[in-house]
Amino acid sequence: MTQNPYLWLIPVLPLAGAAINGFMGHKSSKKAVTTVALVFPGLAFALALKIALGFSSAAAPYVFDLAHWIRSGTFSVDFAFYVDQLSLVMLLVVTGVGFLIHIYSVGYMADDPSYYRFFSYLNLFMFFMLTLILANNYLMMFVGWEGVGLASYLLIGFWFTKDSAASAGKKAFIVNRIGDFGFLIGLFLIIQHFGSLNFTEVFSKVQPLAVESGGAGLLTAIGILLMVGACGKSAQIPLYVWLPDAMEGPTPVSALIHAATMVTAGVYMVARSHVIFERAPVALTVVAVIGTLTAFFAATIGIAQTDIKKVLAYSTVSQLGYMFMACGAGAFSAGIFHLMTHAFFKGLLFLGAGSVIHAVGGEQDMRKMGGLRSYIPWTALTMGIATLAISGIPPFAGFWSKDEILWKAYQANWVYWIIGLVTAFITSFYMFRLLFMTFAGEYRGAHVDSHGQAHSTHGHDGHGHGDPHESPPVMLVPLVTLALLSTIGGLVAIGNHFEHFLNPVFGSAVQDALETDNHGTELLLMVVSVLVALFGAVLAWVLYVSKPYLPQKIAASLGAFYDTVANKYYVDEIYAKVFVKPLVDASTTILWQGVDRKVIDDTVNNAADGARHVSDEVRHMQSGNLRSYAGWIASGAAIVIAYMIWRGVGQ
Amino acid sequence: MVPLSYYLVLSGILFACGVAGFLIKRNIITIFMSIELMLNGVNLSFVAFAAHWKVLAGQIFVFFILVVAAAEAAVGLAIIIAIYRTRETLNVDQVNLLKL
Numbered sequence A: 001m002t003q004n005p006y007l008w009l010i011p012v013l014p015l016a017g018a019a020i021n022g023f024m025g026h027k028s029s030k031k032a033v034t035t036v037a038l039v040f041p042g043l044a045f046a047l048a049l050k051i052a053l054g055f056s057s058a059a060a061p062y063v064f065d066l067a068h069w070i071r072s073g074t075f076s077v078d079f080a081f082y083v084d085q086l087s088l089v090m091l092l093v094v095t096g097v098g099f100l101i102h103i104y105s106v107g108y109m110a111d112d113p114s115y116y117r118f119f120s121y122l123n124l125f126m127f128f129m130l131t132l133i134l135a136n137n138y139l140m141m142f143v144g145w146e147g148v149g150l151a152s153y154l155l156i157g158f159w160f161t162k163d164s165a166a167s168a169g170k171k172a173f174i175v176n177r178i179g180d181f182g183f184l185i186g187l188f189l190i191i192q193h194f195g196s197l198n199f200t201e202v203f204s205k206v207q208p209l210a211v212e213s214g215g216a217g218l219l220t221a222i223g224i225l226l227m228v229g230a231c232g233k234s235a236q237i238p239l240y241v242w243l244p245d246a247m248e249g250p251t252p253v254s255a256l257i258h259a260a261t262m263v264t265a266g267v268y269m270v271a272r273s274h275v276i277f278e279r280a281p282v283a284l285t286v287v288a289v290i291g292t293l294t295a296f297f298a299a300t301i302g303i304a305q306t307d308i309k310k311v312l313a314y315s316t317v318s319q320l321g322y323m324f325m326a327c328g329a330g331a332f333s334a335g336i337f338h339l340m341t342h343a344f345f346k347g348l349l350f351l352g353a354g355s356v357i358h359a360v361g362g363e364q365d366m367r368k369m370g371g372l373r374s375y376i377p378w379t380a381l382t383m384g385i386a387t388l389a390i391s392g393i394p395p396f397a398g399f400w401s402k403d404e405i406l407w408k409a410y411q412a413n414w415v416y417w418i419i420g421l422v423t424a425f426i427t428s429f430y431m432f433r434l435l436f437m438t439f440a441g442e443y444r445g446a447h448v449d450s451h452g453q454a455h456s457t458h459g460h461d462g463h464g465h466g467d468p469h470e471s472p473p474v475m476l477v478p479l480v481t482l483a484l485l486s487t488i489g490g491l492v493a494i495g496n497h498f499e500h501f502l503n504p505v506f507g508s509a510v511q512d513a514l515e516t517d518n519h520g521t522e523l524l525l526m527v528v529s530v531l532v533a534l535f536g537a538v539l540a541w542v543l544y545v546s547k548p549y550l551p552q553k554i555a556a557s558l559g560a561f562y563d564t565v566a567n568k569y570y571v572d573e574i575y576a577k578v579f580v581k582p583l584v585d586a587s588t589t590i591l592w593q594g595v596d597r598k599v600i601d602d603t604v605n606n607a608a609d610g611a612r613h614v615s616d617e618v619r620h621m622q623s624g625n626l627r628s629y630a631g632w633i634a635s636g637a638a639i640v641i642a643y644m645i646w647r648g649v650g651q
Numbered sequence B: 001m002v003p004l005s006y007y008l009v010l011s012g013i014l015f016a017c018g019v020a021g022f023l024i025k026r027n028i029i030t031i032f033m034s035i036e037l038m039l040n041g042v043n044l045s046f047v048a049f050a051a052h053w054k055v056l057a058g059q060i061f062v063f064f065i066l067v068v069a070a071a072e073a074a075v076g077l078a079i080i081i082a083i084y085r086t087r088e089t090l091n092v093d094q095v096n097l098l099k100l
Helices: A009-027 A030-053 A085-108 A115-134 A138-156 A163-194 A199-206 A218-233 A242-248 A251-260 A262-272 A274-278 A281-303 A308-328 A332-359 A377-391 A397-412 A414-439 A473-506 A511-517 A519-546 A550-558 A560-566 A568-621 A626-647 B004-024 B028-053 B057-087
Strands: A062-072 A075-083
Touching: A009 A030, A009 A115, A030 A085, A030 A115, A062 A138, A075 A085, A075 A115, A075 A138, A085 A115, A085 A251, A085 A262, A085 A332, A085 A473, A115 A138, A115 A251, A115 A262, A138 A163, A138 A218, A138 A242, A138 A251, A138 A262, A163 A199, A163 A218, A163 A242, A199 A274, A218 A262, A218 A274, A218 A281, A242 A251, A242 A308, A251 A262, A251 A308, A251 A332, A262 A274, A262 A308, A262 A332, A274 A281, A281 A308, A281 A397, A281 A414, A281 A560, A281 A568, A308 A332, A308 A397, A308 A414, A332 A377, A332 A397, A332 A473, A377 A397, A377 A414, A377 A473, A377 A519, A397 A414, A397 A473, A397 A519, A414 A519, A519 A550, A550 A560, A560 A568, A626 B004, B004 B028, B028 B057
Parallel strands: none
Antiparallel strands: A062 A075
């Protein structure tokens, strides 16, 4: 354990940026806003790099106690920061990818009238995310957890004049409340039974406990409740519905918050709590099953989406499912590894999608794109790399992490592996579908007659101008950087370096022993998954490049099933019917009209009315007439005297 | 020697006259005089009791009341003059607002 007095600066720097831009942005120049918006997260990134470069596993964890927060009896919570191998990985991903996306946003949001507001929110998000990661206890983590939820809400609804954006923000916030409820109850259980929320203390108390068999133990309950929280934040079944809608936000937001960082908070939290989960096999199974189902389910929806960002959104949900699958299989380091590579390639995919949307003037429908390869070559190239990475084609980053997960899933239970493999195929298919629909073939969008006359301005970015055009360098640099990371980011896994690096956190798992015997199987599975991914790519090529008339035929022949998938299995509609409508109805009739108006309002109004009626009568006594007052006094005195005479004085 | 009850009855009559005058009259000066009448009715009973019980306290009370009544007369008459100057009336029924 080593003290590091600079740790607190990492989250506080972006907070300073948010405050400066938030309070003074409206009257400072755009250049000043940009400088503030970039310098503070940049400094945080530099600090994180400095810690990473000087990081030694022997000295870890690095801690810094900033201040006391809550002291109540024996229970105490501090503002304290904590960096071990796990948080270091997260720290680098969040500050690094976050910084790149900040740079990108300078170009992407250049024409937005609320430029300063955007960066203020974005910096605020960084602050909360870093708080979440660097917390040394669950409560501070929860503060960050809620804070990123707030930032996410603000940024989804960034274009709040658009009704769909405003309601998407609300949806994200409300759905997350459900998850947070579970998280909170889990924390209460931890406090009740372990008397602390400090990671080190809780885990040292959990460590000696036996593995719960047969389920239904305390740790199982805590694990499942924490997983409920993770389901909300990380968009897993059944709470994933908010994430696709969150695409209403500006694209850099989708990249940063709804792909690379915030949505992975759930994975981080589960991995952080691995001590609890490892002793609760039932909870682990729940995690794995939810993850596997989500991975598969979301991937199938992704096939039939036509909005470029919606495809990526469902892809994100699906990839997060992979991470949970890994955690559920006990391979936390594989989950975190995929989290990291996913941050690279999915961030890149979103930024690329943003660049595409920028190029075609706000259009998001892939059916109106196509042939963009020649217009925006850099975007096409980088998105191609990202697609290769997410599809799991070697040697790109996604291959290493996805393969690791599938291998660990296979060891845990071959059913996970089968579903994971099918999902990998679907992933490869829909990603190449996206790539081909966007970049290959002929441009299907409306051409413009004269420069500056927008063809379609329904999009929020709304600067339709002429032919599709490449984005400015400030947007391309992050794209290229992330493309590089997506290419080589997976190489850290060679020789299991990444896993060994995380071993001090997760403990050298039993798998180490297994591994040596099973190299043959591992290699075989690897080959199978690569073949499956290639097959998906080829299928997409056949369907969307060489025989573009086929998809419609297939869709038509599938009929109702295709409709169901295209409409996302009607999950939103079912939720609306089963949960939202009864809630709204009950709130309207019982709570609003019944309790609020009939009980509370009427009580208050009746009390006021009653007081007025009584006063109306009583005020006649106060006529202002001197003699009537005297009369009152005289008659009062007469009554008192009469009473005294009747009772007799002094008895 | 006149019995105590005579004094008390006279005192009661004086007091009742004061009360009646206070309630009936509208002229503020008459009302003022009625107050004096009530005060003196009370004074009479005080001195009557003092003489009867041979205790000086009653007579001292009367002195206090006289002093207060004199002060009150000074202040009260000043107020009456002020009211008359602003409202040009001494009818209390027309002086029933606390503000001008």
